[in-house]
Amino acid sequence: MKYWLMKSEPDTYSIDDLAAQPRRTDHWDGIRNYQARNFMRDEMKKGDLAFFYHSNCSEPGIAGIMEIVRDAYPDFTSWDPGSPYHDPKSSPDRPRWFMVDVRFKRKLKRIITLRELKQHPELGSMKLLQRGNRLSIMPVSDREWRFILSLMD
DNA sequence: GCCAACGTTGGC
């Protein structure tokens, strides 16, 4: 079982939006970066856990935890001309982009902000904190996962 | 809104 961090802009889709879905489950669409896609398609598996990270907002940070409940499958928004995520190079026959299904597990008692994460040397090698990092889906090590959760104690 | 850092595109 692996751990992940997945970013979303809360103005577009927040952890509360996920929690409000039927069965608290939704598909994670719109990933249009190859590295993020490859993580999702090749390594992410049903049963994995992920931090829901709020990005590009007033308080960037980890807002909660969700579970991957379906392995990657083609992102159908990629061939929907009406979708903001439309990619003319993707089709049902030759899907270029993929998504997984995620289920809300819980919100953290408080948001663990990016600013706070940066203050811990234990997290120095975390991908999220690397210079210029723009990946929207990235692995989190077991140690980092446990350490981050311990910050709330 | 600014802008650094990056990824992608496309001419050559």
Added chain:
DNA sequence: GCCAACGTTGGC
């Protein structure tokens, strides 16, 4: 295959 131009991400 190179690389300039462009578009996007995301913190601040």
